[in-house]
Amino acid sequence: MKEYVPFKSGKVRELYDLGDSLIIVSTDRISAFDNILENPIPKKGEILNKMSEFWFDFTKDVVPNHMISIDTKDMPEYFQKPEFVGRSMKTMKLTMIPVECIVRGYITGSGWEGYQENGKVCGIELPKGLVECDRLPEAIFTPSTKAPVGEHDLNISMEEGIEWVNRTFPGKGKEYMEALRDLTLALYKKCADYAFSKGIIIADTKFEFGLDEKGNIILADEMLTPDNSRFWPLKGYTPGQGQPSYDKQFVRDYLKAHPGDSLPEDIISKTVAKYEEAYELLTGKKFLES
Ligand SMILES: Nc1ncnc2c1ncn2[C@@H]1O[C@H](COP(=O)(O)OP(=O)(O)O)[C@@H](O)[C@H]1O
Ligand SMILES: [Mg+2]
Secondary structure, three states, rough: OOOOOEEEEEEOOOEEOOOEEEEEEEEOOOOOOOOOOOOOOOOHHHHHHHHHHHHHHOOOOOOOEEEEEEHHOOOOHHOOOOOOOOEEEEEEEOOOEEEEEEEEEEEEHHHHHHHHHHEEEEEEEOOOOEEEEEEEEEEEOOEEEOOOOOOOEOOHHHHHHHHHHHHHHHHOOHHHHHHHHHHOOOOOOHHHHHHOOOEEEEEEEEEEEEEEOOOOOEEEEOOOOOEEEEEOOOOOOOOOOOOOOOOOOOHHHHOOOOOOOOHHHHHHHHHHHHHHHHHHHOOOOOOOOO
């Protein structure tokens, strides 16, 4: 049996190169306050992989995406080991457009900080009098550079984005940035409205796009998971203050009270239950382990 070694190990995911396609494996690792915790959250990787699968399917009429299969039978034998089953996605291998396509429907995080300084987020003027975590009248596209390893992503305006993309794809900056903006807003609208109807606010999220060999723009990476988005419970949503995180609140509260500790069993099981709950609310299906 051919063995595979990941060509990239991210904080949470591992990527394998199959030549003309990729395998993206979501582990059970969890980050909080920008650190990877020592305790994994059992099932997290599988639940998030299946959440991405749901969204890719839900939006395939908006834009084509890179998903080929999450069935390990469609992957080399090596990936049929239990440790990969359920948590792996075979995808197209794309040439990535180096922009993080961030969309915000609510004002929080760095957006809220920028707004307090000058009433703007990424150069976009917002109405006066917004409070923390307010819903925006309309979702906004606030891209950032996808910086090389070791450098920070930078928030950029549309104009800066065009110049940035032109560096990698000469002459294509305007066409690509406008397409990414329109796709990002359309994807967010469809998915955030749907999630809201199921009791989950998607306050903001990030999409990544790449090009296939014909030059078509394809949605890539993971999609609308609590790891690349802010999910808030709709129940109890109160603008004017920070909101609880849908999935990580137990972990954050615990670590605030016990900095540096490893997580006790009940915090882990309550967190697993939140991931399962989000999956079930969004997909309408019980989470069944593979
Ligand atoms: N279909 C794809 N083809 C090529 N690269 C992809 C594809 N989908 C996602 N990627 C890239 O794979 C990487 C996933 O790595 P990740 O663990 O998220 O770390 P980071 O975001 O820090 O680079 C990202 O660089 C992302 O742009
Ligand atoms: Mg990433």
